[in-house]
Amino acid sequence: xxxxxxxxxxxYKHKPGGFCKRIDMKIQAFLEKGWEVHTVSVEPLPYSHQxxxxxxxxxxxKHETFFFWLYFFTVSPWYILFLTLKLNIDLISAVSxxxxxxxxxxxxxxxxxxxxxxxxKPRFMTGSRKMNPFLYSVERTMEKLGxxxxxxxIANSEGSKAEWSREYGRKAKNIEVLTxxxxxxxxxxxxxxxxxLNEFSLGSDYxxxxxxxxxxxxxxxxxxxxxxxxxxxxxxxxxVLGDGKDRERLIRISQNLGLQDRTLFxxxxxxxxxxxxxxxxxVLPSFRExxxxxxxxxxxxEVPCLVSAIPENMEVIPNPEQxxxxxxxxxxxxxxxxxxxxxxxxxxxxxxxFNAKQRYVFDWxxxxxxxxxxxxxxxxxxxx
Numbered sequence: 521x522x523x524x525x526x527x528x529x530x531x532y533k534h535k536p537g538g539f540c541k542r543i544d545m546k547i548q549a550f551l552e553k554g555w556e557v558h559t560v561s562v563e564p565l566p567y568s569h570q571x572x573x574x575x576x577x578x579x580x581x582k583h584e585t586f587f588f589w590l591y592f593f594t595v596s597p598w599y600i601l602f603l604t605l606k607l608n609i610d611l612i613s614a615v616s617x618x619x620x621x622x623x624x625x626x627x628x629x630x631x632x633x634x635x636x637x638x639x640x641k642p643r644f645m646t647g648s649r650k651m652n653p654f655l656y657s658v659e660r661t662m663e664k665l666g667x668x669x670x671x672x673x674i675a676n677s678e679g680s681k682a683e684w685s686r687e688y689g690r691k692a693k694n695i696e697v698l699t700x701x702x703x704x705x706x707x708x709x710x711x712x713x714x715x716x717l718n719e720f721s722l723g724s725d726y727x728x729x730x731x732x733x734x735x736x737x738x739x740x741x742x743x744x745x746x747x748x749x750x751x752x753x754x755x756x757x758x759x760v761l762g763d764g765k766d767r768e769r770l771i772r773i774s775q776n777l778g779l780q781d782r783t784l785f786x787x788x789x790x791x792x793x794x795x796x797x798x799x800x801x802x803v804l805p806s807f808r809e810x811x812x813x814x815x816x817x818x819x820x821x822e823v824p825c826l827v828s829a830i831p832e833n834m835e836v837i838p839n840p841e842q843x844x845x846x847x848x849x850x851x852x853x854x855x856x857x858x859x860x861x862x863x864x865x866x867x868x869x870x871x872x873x874f875n876a877k878q879r880y881v882f883d884w885x886x887x888x889x890x891x892x893x894x895x896x897x898x899x900x901x902x903x904x
Contacts, residue, residue, distance in 0.1 A: 524555050527612075530622060633672070699879075
C-alpha cells in the first residue's frame with residue numbers, strides 16, 4: 521500500500537475568524553484525502569485525527585508582542601527545516617507569502633514543492649497598523665521571497681490577486697484564484713428570529729442590523745457606529761458580533777454617540793451565523809479584507825447585505841446599490857434608513873444578495889486537493 525503524502529503547514533496559533541477557518545478547511549481537506557498533516561505552532565491546534573500531528577515550538581515570550589515575533593521569525597525557519605528533513609515531508613503548505621518565506625530553507629534543502637494560500641492583502645501585518653519603516657521593509661522582503669519560492673500560489677479573491685500583482689509585479693504573476701466558498705444551511709427564518717428577539721429581550725417590531733468580524737481598526741466598525749447614530753427610527757438595534765483589541769474602544773464610542781441602549785456587543789459567538797439568520801440586515805464596513813467569511817455566511821441568512829466599496833467585498837456583492845464608501849457614514853445611514861422604510865427596496869436588495877451568493881456554493885476542499893495533487897504530476901521547477 522502506497523504511503524500517504526506527508527504535508528507540513530505552519531501558523532503560530534489558532535484564533536477565531538475567517539483566516540483560521542480557511543486554514544482549518546485546508547487541513548481537514550488534506551486529512552479527508554488520507555494525507556498525513558504535520559502542523560507547527562506555539563500551542564496545540566484543535567484537530568483530533570490519527571493523521572494529524574502537532575509540533576509545538578516553545579515560546580518564551582507573550583504571544584503577539586515584538587519579542588514574540590522576533591523569536592518566532594528567527595527560530596521557526598530552522599525548526600521547520602529540521603522537521604522537513606527528519607519527517608521526510610513531501611509538501612509544504614503555507615498560509616501566506618510570509619509563512620512561505622519562513623519555510624524556504626526546508627523547501628529548498630529537501631527539494632519539495634510548496635503551496636501557498638493567500639488569504640489577505642499584501643503587507644497585512646504592517647499595512648493595517650502603525651509600524652516603523654524597518655519592519656515594513658522586512659515584511660515586504662519576506663513577501664517577495666515567499667512568492668518567488670512557492671510552486672503554487674492560490675489567492676482567495678480576484679481583488680486580492682490584483683492587489684498582489686500591483687504590489688509585486690512578476691513575482692505574483694502565477695497566482696491562481698480559488699475563492700472562498702460557503703455551504704448553505706436550511707433554517708426557519710421565523711424560528712431564528714424569535715430566538716434572537718428572546719435572547720436580547722427585543723420586541724417583534726425591532727429592526728436588527730448585524731455585523732460580524734474581528735474587532736480591530738481595519739474592520740472600520742467605528743464608521744458603522746457613526747452611521748447608525750444617524751438612524752432616528754425607534755426600535756432599531758445594532759448587533760456587533762466579534763471580539764478583538766478594539767472592542768472596549770468601540771463600546772466607549774457607542775456610549776459617546778448615545779447608542780448604549782441601541783448597540784449590543786455579545787463578544788465572539790460560535791453561533792454567529794445562527795444569530796444573523798434572525799436579523800434584518802448585515803453590514804460589512806471594512807477597510808481591508810481577503811474575502812470575508814462572515815459576509816459569505818451572511819449572504820445565506822435571508823438578509824440583504826451592504827458592504828464597503830473595496831474590491832474584495834464588491835466581488836462578493838456586485839450590485840452597486842449595496843456598496844457604500846468606507847469614509848462616509850451619511851451614505852451608509854441613508855441606505856440603512858431606506859431599507860427600514862421601503863419594503864420594495866428591501867426585497868430588491870434581498871433578492872440581489874441571494875443571487876450573488878450562488879456563485880460561492882461549491883466544493884472548495886475538492887478543488888484544493890486536486891490543485892495540490894497536481895504538483896506531483898509535473899516536474900518541479902527549481903526556485904533557487
